[in-house]
Amino acid sequence: MSVVSVSMPDELLNRIDQFAEDHGYTGRSEVIREASRNLLGEFQDKELEDRELMGVVTVLFDYETTNVEEKMMHLRHEHESLVASNFHSHVGGHHCMELFVLEGTLDDISTFVGKVRATQDTLTVDYSVTPVDDFGPLADMD
Ligand SMILES: [Zn+2]
Missing domain, CATH: 1.10.1220 (Arc Repressor Mutant)
Incomplete structure (x- = not known):
């Protein structure tokens, strides 16, 4: 070792x-x-490979002292085909929350989450991944 x-x-x-x-x-x-x-x-899940996925990523950062917001904007542009929507909100007085809805493969989403995590000065980064290609038989729904 x-x-x-x-x-x-x-x-x-x-x-x-x-x-x-x-x-x-x-x-x-x-x-x-x-x-x-x-x-x-973390992103080695065989169940999720080669499937259409939705990812939700939230990033919390301090509004006063960082330029995270600008970096998030760059990421959004850099991954334009992956980011389905993006939402910015102010929480707790001095904090910004950036929310990304992603649609893509596990590789795409893992690359994006990795870049968000590598961004300096973020307070928290959370995400979830859900397959959107199979919600079961639709015939039962009407
Ligand atoms: Zn803000």
Whole structure:
């Protein structure tokens, strides 16, 4: 196994150590290994491959101190064929919430979510993915 040096904020490190203690991990390395495997496996879902999917992505950021809004606008333009709609709202006084509705493949959606996550100064990034190619027999609905 290789030993690597990773920079992260003290606050995050404290949370990792606390998590390791609370959940009986041998230490922070084990937590980070498991978290990395989960992240890498996240978009490997065979059930969702080669299907038409809808994704909803929400991004929360601070209105006063960041240029996240501009970066979100660039992402929207860069992925114009994927972004079906986009909504911007102000929440909690000083925060902006950007919501994207995506329509595309798992690869497209995972690329988009990856770019949103890589954006500096976001507070939270959440998403969900739902197949839209099979809602069961429509004949039963009338
Ligand atoms: Zn705003």
